[in-house]
Amino acid sequence: MRWELMLRLAWLWATARRLPAPPGPRGFIHGATPALALLGFGDSIAAGIGVADQSEGLVGQVAAKLSPGRAIRWESFAKSGATADALVSMLDRAGHEPADFVLLSCGVNDIIRRRPAEQFYRKLMQFHAQALHRWPRAIIVHVGVPAFATFPALHGRLGRILDRQAIGYVAAAKKAALDAGIRYAEFPADIRCEHFAVDGFHAGPAGCAAWAGRVVESLSV
DSSP, rough: OHHHHHHHHHHHHHHHHOOOSSSOOEEOOOOOOEEEEEEEEEHHHHTTTTTTSSSSSSHHHHHHEEEEEEEEEEEEOOOOOOOOOGGGHHHHHTTTTOOOHHHHHEEEHHHHHOOOOHHHHHHHHHHHHHHHHHHOOEEEEEEOOOOGGSSSTTOOOOOOOHHHHHHHHHHHHHHHHHHHHOEEEEEOOOOOOGGBBBTSSSSSSSHHHHHHHHHHHTTTO
């Protein structure tokens, strides 16, 4: 199975359409003050790959849904292809930016690259500990690892193989969230093909909207 997975992924990367990150990794939603601050970290999901404008991406849409009528300042420090190894350095990039909410998207690249799930857990715990130390009053949400079989580019056997491989990572992410006392927002089960971008791998505006709704729902639990 390992060689089949590697060959199939190599073919996918060679033929997949590459999408650029949209311009403007930050934004401001006008409303009642004082403004809330939302920071995004992690992989391409948080970086906005798959949409034309950051306001249509996951971080931008979470900001729009967080507190209607309230001013919200948001910014993403994410990078396409990032694994959990890069999370702490992203915190360093954020510097002394204030944060009321922290959104983390991480797991897909660790699964695809077959990083040990135990290592994935440790890196998440490092991020959670440092983020909580830096922003002790912030609400931190780890966006759920998506179901690979829902990706149009991964329909069929490849998606099922990756979903089986992902089980340990999903468990590690949920355990890290529980152990650190942060939120974990499940991937929306009703995501459909039309919710994805043209590459069939990243969520488009509709997918990010559904995902943002799930993130905001997790805050009321």
